[in-house]
Amino acid sequence: MTSRSSDRRSFLKTMGSASAFSMMPAAALAHGFEGRPIAHEVALPAAQDLAAPKYTINFAVAGMSHDHIYGMVGAIERGGGKLVAIQSDEPAKLAMFSKRYPSVKVVKTEDEILNDKSIQLVLSSKIASERAPLGVRAMRAGKDFLSDKPGATTLEQLAEIRKTIAATGRIYAILCSExxxxxxxxxxxxxxxxxxxxxxxxxxxxxxxxxxxxxxxxxxxxxxxxxxxxxxxxxxxxxxxxxxxxxxxxxxxxxxxxxxxxxxxxxxxxxxxxxxxxxxxxxxxxxxxxxxxxxxxxxxxxxxxxxxxxxxxxxxxxxxxxxxxxxxxxxxxxxxxxxxxxxxxxxxxxxxxxxxxGPQFVADVVNRTHIAQDQTQCLLAAELVIxxxxxxxxxxxxx
Missing domain, CATH: 3.30.360.10 (Dihydrodipicolinate Reductase; domain 2)
Structure with a gap:
């Protein structure tokens, strides 16, 4: 009985402390146990962050196996990009994407996008193991490439990406959206x-x-x-x-x-x-x-x-x-x-x-810079995960 009484007194004491804490006024809770303040604030953008994009480019989507493609397109559009063509070997994905972007031209093959000289940037979220080979082809065709993550699945793919960047001077970016x-x-x-x-x-x-x-x-x-x-x-x-x-x-x-x-x-x-x-x-x-x-x-x-x-x-x-x-x-x-x-x-x-x-990356495509994403760091991350x-x-x- 002594043990049970002791346990009950301990339980009631704990619950009483919890109740007292729950009844403390907000002003008291806004200070720690030593009276240190807790600041609540809303972070606001700087004036320059609200400015309209400085540049515009034409871009296309080739492959949309992962729905990250919608966020990728949204980022480039916020940066001033214009989506001009889409392609996919997956009819259900293409139908869903076309419903979202009904005015965008649908093409049948990747080559139609790669051979279109008016397109400066190619986006893709096709099956992960297929992204790097497409990106290499895009760079060799004179275009920059933005891949969903992961941007490569083997060290051999990564070596080919680095080799092609060195040969062409194109950008191979990976949108790590988190x-x-x-x-x-x-x-x-x-x-x-x-x-x-x-x-x-x-x-x-x-x-x-x-x-x-x-x-x-x-x-x-x-x-x-x-x-x-x-x-x-x-x-x-x-x-x-x-x-x-x-x-x-x-x-x-x-x-x-x-x-x-x-x-x-x-x-x-x-x-x-x-x-x-x-x-x-x-x-x-x-x-x-x-x-x-x-x-x-x-x-x-x-x-x-x-x-x-x-x-x-x-x-x-x-x-x-x-x-x-x-x-x-x-x-x-x-x-x-x-x-x-x-x-x-x-x-x-x-x-x-x-x-x-988005705005930084579009500017990178125009100005041949790497402000939005450091190219070396991007590929080092890809190497480490592989x-x-x-x-x-x-x-x-x-x-």
Whole structure:
């Protein structure tokens, strides 16, 4: 009885403390236990970020196997690009795309796009293993190329990309949208470069994904295609969705050299697709910082979106956390940035900011620059994820 009474008193004491905390006024909760302020702010764009695009180009889409193509097109259109032609070997995808862009010319073959001298840029989200060969052909035809991630699935493809860039001077870009098309990630880059958290020591990326999405450009609830389950075609989990995360590791740490320390993959819950990988992680070491990445296909329906992507950037004088797509059990709004330094803890709502990639990339095509994406860094990220995939240890978790 003594033990039960003690447990009950402890339980009531805990609940009483929780109740008292829940009744504290907002003004009190806005200060930490030591009275330190918590700043809530809305990040606003600078005047120049609201200016109309300076340039315009003609661009085309060749292949649209992944629905990332809609975001890719949107970015280039925001930058002043004009979509003039589309092509796909997948009738259902082409029909859906044409419904969104009914006035755009449909062509039957990739060669029609590559041979059209009025087209300056080619976009593609065709099956991942087929993107690099198309990009090489596009560059040899005198065009720049923007690939969905991953931009290559083998080291041989990557070597051919580098060789062709050197021979042609064309741009081979990879749209890692989790940095380039997320407003909070853009703001984090600005803060890091301004020295807001000192020298960056490490990035940690948590990147869960959902296999059957209930919303999106495809309309939601669409089953994954056969190639989605085949690592020879999608590249494997580390190469595929890991492209986003390794791009961030290099960008935020500023590393120009890096290696994969260790990596592992697993198929935990999809025995009907024995070669599929639904879990993976990797440890990275760069010349200017370290990184850890965790990837999975286990986002539960209760989250309300396709994934709870989070990024942690550790600096010598503070840290930043991004909750990119939702703020769990608080708000369904994404683009949440949290910054803690020696003075205060800050929350930034980044939804009012603009996305610079589109205008910058169109300007790069016109001016032959690499402002939107560093070409060397882009290809280093591609190399690292391929190496992580090649050397990954396949683990088997017991039931």
């Amino acid at each position: 940095r380039l098309e997320v407003k909070a990630a853009v703001k984090a880059g600005e803060l890091v470069k301004a020295g807001a958290i000192g020298k960056v020591i490490q990035t940690i990326n948590i990147a869960p994904h959902q296999i059957i999405q209930h919303s999106g450009d495809a309309g939601g609830g669409v089953p994954r295609p056969d190639w989605f389950w085949n690592p020879d075609q999608y590249g494997g989990i580390l190469c595929d969705i890991g492209s986003h995360q390794v791009d961030q590791f290099l960008y935020y740490t500023g590393s120009t050299e890096a290696e994969v320390v260790e990596s592992q993959i697993a198929n935990v819950a999809h025995p009907e697709h024995p070669r599929f990988q639904d879990f993976g992680d990797m440890v990275l070491r760069g010349n200017k910082g370290c990184g850890y990445v965790r990837l999975d296909w286990f986002t539960p329906d209760g989250l309300g979106t396709w994934g709870d992507g989070r990024l942690f950037i550790l600096g010598t004088q503070g840290y930043i956390e991004l909750r990119k797509y939702t703020n769990v059990a608080v708000s369904h709004t994404g683009n949440n940035l949290f910054l803690v330094d020696a003075k205060e803890a800050r929350y930034m709502d980044c939804n009012s900011l603009t996305l610079p990639f 190496r992580a995939q090649k050397q990954a240890k396949l683990i088997h978790l017991q039931a």
